[in-house]
Amino acid sequence: MNLVNRIINFAKAKTFAFKCISIGVALALVASMCLVKLASIQLIDGRQMAQAATASRTSTITLSAKRGRILDSNGTVLAQSVERYTIVANPEAAQEFTPIDCNKNNQDYCHQIDGKPVGATGAAAVGRLLAKALDMSAMELGADLSVSGQYVVLKKDVTPQVKRSIDNLNLGGIVWGELSSERIYSDGDLMGSLLGGVNDEGTGVAGIELSENKVLTGTDGHQTYQRGNYGGEEIPGTMTESVAAKDGSDVNLTIDRDVQWYVKKILKDAKSKYGASWVIGVVQDVQTGEILALADSDEVEAGTNEAKLGSSRAVSETFEPGSVGKLISEAGYLQTGLHKMTDQFTVPNSVTEDGQTFKDSFDHGNMRWTLAGILQQSSNIGMVIAGKGYTDEQRYEYMTKFGIGQYTGLDLPGESSGVLTSPSSWDLRTRNTVLFGQGYTVNILQLNNVAATLANKGVREQQSIIKSTTDSSGKTTEVKKKQGTRVVDEQVASDMMNAMESVSEGYSKFVKVDGYRMAAKSGTAQVAGPTGALTSIVSDYSVVIPADNPRFAVTVAMKDPQGVYGGLTAGPVSAQICEFLMQKYEVPVSSPRKDAIPVTW
Template identity: 80%
Template structure:
């Protein structure tokens, strides 16, 4: 009985153990099946996605920066250009794993040392030490920059190709590399300061010609798509999948002649010092086509600087009352309307009262016998008011606007001010007469130059231009309008030549006749009162065959227009005659009488 029971217990234990073994085997089979299923899924189903993810992690899209177009003078001299530069970047994680290779006979072609000595460190500190001399930076600061997390950090911008090549020779491939960029350079510094303006950190023009011509100057970036090796910037050969070349920006050519600009700038700086003026402006214009050859001021602002980006050129933005140069407009209107002739005779008193308003000249005198041409020569305010009797307010306004007063020059220069000319309905009893002698409205230096240039161009007002060509296209200079008849213009040139003759003792260019007008106007000073003056002088040369108009404006010089701005303009005129080899003038004959 006992044996039977023992046999039953034994069989039970055997069956139980077998059951457990079967259960464990089934469980292991299920696990194995799941593993095989997962492996099959990974290899057969997710393999492509995994490979694609791995490829994507190595694929880089690198921008190829387009070079900004150049700004050139009329002769092709570079005034602004972009040059090849590099941004030096690094992979911090790779730098932290860097171990320098000691130099010996076997490793001499790729080892690491500093001035023939071991690097003396590993990781980011070692990379920083190797780069410090080439980048002219502190090794500890570089080491700190390379000790951060991540795989990309900018170490230095605007590095020259020579420095980039030096870094390439440091055997740091995959850790440190250069990305192509560019830097905007202005070879002449202060020569055209705020006129050229500057670009921001993104290379976009934000002031001056850089802003004005930004669309033309800006190119289109290209790109390359390829796979990088581990740790950085090295391309895996044969992995380039797309390459689009950068398209550089177009050049812009100005009408400015750099040599004339340089000389005018030099003279303006000297003149402000000589005459203790606050500032000075000079404009040189080609009479025949309206091109601006120089637009200079005495300000010392370097092109591309923060100051150049924040300030508009004074030669463009500064407005002022023209003073007696405005008499050229009035006398032209008198002659063109047939109201007066240049030989009309006047007895001009030392003081004149009209409609309760009293007018005086800049100098005291008794009764003088002057012709209308003589009134212009003597720059008599009283004479201009007398000759203006019968010249309606509408006519006064009409000829001011025809000569460009209160109108845009059409140059579209950033920050340009058109000045102020109110309508005749706003004029009071005094203003209607002060506009006859250049007060009661404001102009800029470019407008002032075009007044005299219109007379010198036989009465035809040219559209001024300062952009000669952009995007390969020559600027349209066809906008020309006749303001006065050719005969009137010739009479005005004759009268203005008499003005110039009266200053010939100190405003002259030997061998050349000049037709000019001076001006002096009281303007508001820092105290809010009429405590400052503007002295200006505009001259056409040669008077017998006009080629150029030179206008000079000085703020608060120690002397009136003809005595200060006049001699300065003559210096510029002399330079022009020599540079362009202008033939000397023929003798003057049959001048219109200035007295009777």
Template identity: 80%
Template sequence: MNTIRRIVEFAKVKTFAFKCIAIGAALALVASACVIQLASTQLIGGRQTAQAATANRTLTVTLSAKRGRILDANGSVLAQSVERYTIVANPEAAQEFEPITCNDNTRDYCHEIDGKPVGATGAAAVGRLLAKVLDMNAMELGADLSGTGQYVILKKDVTPQVKRSIEALHLGGIVWGELSSERLYADGDLMGALLGGVNDNGDGVAGIEQVENKTLTGTDGHETYQRGNGGEEIPGTMTESVAAKNGDDVTLTIDRDVQWYVKKVLKEAESKYGAAWAIAVVQDVQSGEILALADSDEVQAGTDAAKMSPSRAVSETFEPGSVGKVISMSGYLQMGLHKMSDQLSVPDHITQEGQTYKDSFDHGTERWTLAGILQNSSNVGMIMAGENYPDEQRYEYLTKFGIGQPTGLNLPGESSGLLTNPSAWDLRTRNTILFGQGYTVNALQLNNVVATIANKGVKQQQSIIKSTTDANGKTTETKKGEATRVVDEKVASDMMNAMESVAEGYNKFVKVDGYRMAAKSGTAEVQGSDGTLSSIISDYSVVIPADNPRYAVTVVMKDPNGVFGGLTAGPVSAQICEFLMQKYEVPVSSPRKNAIPVTW
């Protein structure tokens, strides 16, 4: 019996030992597997794991380049980009947000609103914290933060102060600001459509912003570094840094003070004369630089209106009317067909080849010199004097003075006007061409006609971009096109003499005390909204001072009460001229001598 019992007990011990050995072997196998896996992770996959962790923390941030400024001739800022931020958030992180209660130990990183607990968790809590800073509705913010994904834009174009206020909310890793910029224009509608605007990407799409977009646009940089859980840069982890290169500044020839005054005068004139619109150009005679280019339209720079519509001052074309007589008469003199003192007997109407032409007023046969024909703006006298003036030369001198040609300013929306080839002229057009009808111009072209006469017969390339300045302060003057001689100096001098007599004829309405002026007025019928010749263009071009030409000014108005250019556009140009004389402290004129007789 004892033997049987010992055998049973031995069998149990043997079974238990076997189980222990089996369990030990299994544990040894598991341990070996763990050791192998650990060795694999550390020795084989460790580098890959570390690289993956580093890559997950590494961030490349774009450093936005600032768009260059647009300045006036004196350095006043007309357009500039300012630092702004786009506030973005991680919705997934927001939904897991748990506000930290404020106490003495957590004061530096806790969350509260006006000294009180947030009163919510998740996206709703983040929305409540942001609402006051962003001036937005807390519930709307909460809804934006309740979506899927890790990126949502909450608000654009916030100031650096707002960004700093958000950083003080201790929402790192949930809400942050991305650097952007906003284009600001200093003077509203002062140069609205002329400056134009930029699109959402910061590219110039209209006006000078478009013309100089390549110059104004900078090159973005970037930084690559590792970030912590709160989105902050981990010190010492910067691996790459390329600085942004800001765009160049562009300086215009426009004088802001002159532009402001001209704009003011045009708006007042539009109201006073009931005109549909008014345009003015102020140009430096000797350099061709445009000091003011304005219209009465009220278009804010940077708005959709400024981006969609070009400046009226460059896009509007019209028949110049009698100002065009300056071109034809210059051609008569240059070709030797006449001298300014030539004597003609001029009736108030004339018929040629079945076409009848009349002057703007009834008169008997007048004994006028060529200077008198210009002073009295006689259409009949111009036709009589142009009897031996071939069509080819009529066309040639129009083109030499810039009619039908681009101004070279390359402003968006600029129209070169319309000048057809002589082969397309009918019997009437070949004569109306002589007194400013049958072709169209823009205000810049017309102003350069009288500026060329004032510049001793030399036509300057007009300019509106004075220089560019890079981020290092290096200024480069803009290259100008070559000047071209249109008529001889003697011809220009005689034309100035006759134009001064024209100005004296308007002295009761158009004058600047102490200064001599040389001018020509114009009035032309143009097509109205009804498709007929029911509208009027009134213009006046003037050079001041006549004895020492400095500035050429042209004012154009559509449908003013008073009609005639000398009675409407003329007084407006005188206001501008008076301002110029005072601003630039131009010496008064010497008395006039040797005026060419206007009658005989």
């Protein structure tokens, strides 16, 4: 029995030992696997996990470039981008927020509203704290903060003062401000649609903001760094890349704000005084072609939707020039050698040419006028009689030489080149009406440059409205423009100015500037009314001042004024502008006129 018992006990012991060894081996195997996994995590996967954690915290933030300014010729700012902030928040962090009641020991990080506890937690509490600073309802803010995610925009274009007040609410990591900008226009409707506006992305969409968008737009920079858990703040020392933004260049205009302001005021007053539908005016430096003022009576504020969706009437409105167009024809008569300004004509009460009958705006007997007198009396009949021998090709040639039917080169959005058809499309009436400013259309800039060309001794200068640009480093670059083009000889231009001065003297009771001689031409043309029929009137007046030493060309155009005729409506308005120019620029008074070409014989 003892032997049997010993055998049984030995077997049990052996079995137990085997189990112990098996368990030990299993434990050793598990331990080995744990060690291998630990080593893998630390030595192999650790870098990847660290990189993933870093990536989750790393953000690349755009540094917005500031859009360049638009300034007048004297450096007065007309449009600029100012510092603004977009207030954003982390909704998930807001929903976990618990305000800290204030006591004397925690004033730097506690939360209260007007000295009282917030009275809520989570998104509702954050909404209550922000409501006053953002001028929004706490309920609306609470709703905005109750969504999923870690980023939501609460309000755009807030001032730096508002952003600082939010910084003082001790909501770091929950609410913060991101730098942006807002386009500000200092003068309301002074240049309205001419300046235009920008869209929500800060891109020019109308006016000079559009035409000069490439120059005004800068290049954004960026910064790459790690944020804290709630995303609002940079972790110190984690900046890995920083590229500074390059601001856009400033655009310096030829426009003189003071002149623009005065012209705008006068045009708005004239619209009211004469009951006109609209009034347009332009002031140009004769010698340089620079536009000092380009205005209309429309009351459109720069930057508004109306300014962004439309274009300046001063560049888009076209009309028949009426008798101001006679300047082109008479200059052509002289330049081609067809006539001299002293040539004598007998002008009857009507004339029939090519089967078409033409009359003047007033009845008269046989009048003995020189070519200068035909211009002074604004005789359509005289222009047709004098135009015999002046071919259709010549009529078209000189209109194009003076810039009719062509864009001005100002590159202003919405500009119309007007309508000038080729001679081959003219009927028997149109070929003669073009001699006295009917049968084609112009914009006011084209029309003004006709007078300016004659005042500039026959050289047509390229008109300009952009003077220079100044980049973010302060370097100024003058804008190059095309060289002037001679249209007529200097003597022809001088004779035309002489005859225009006689025209001006004929209106001296209504259109004058004491001490200064003026050379001018008035016009009145029928244009299409609301029904498409020729029921409306455009009256215009172009003037050069001083006539003896030309400095400025001014043109005013009005639609449907009470008083009708250009010399009686647009003329006095032009004179008001001229008087201001003489005073502002302290132009010396004129010498007496002694060389007038005879207007009768």
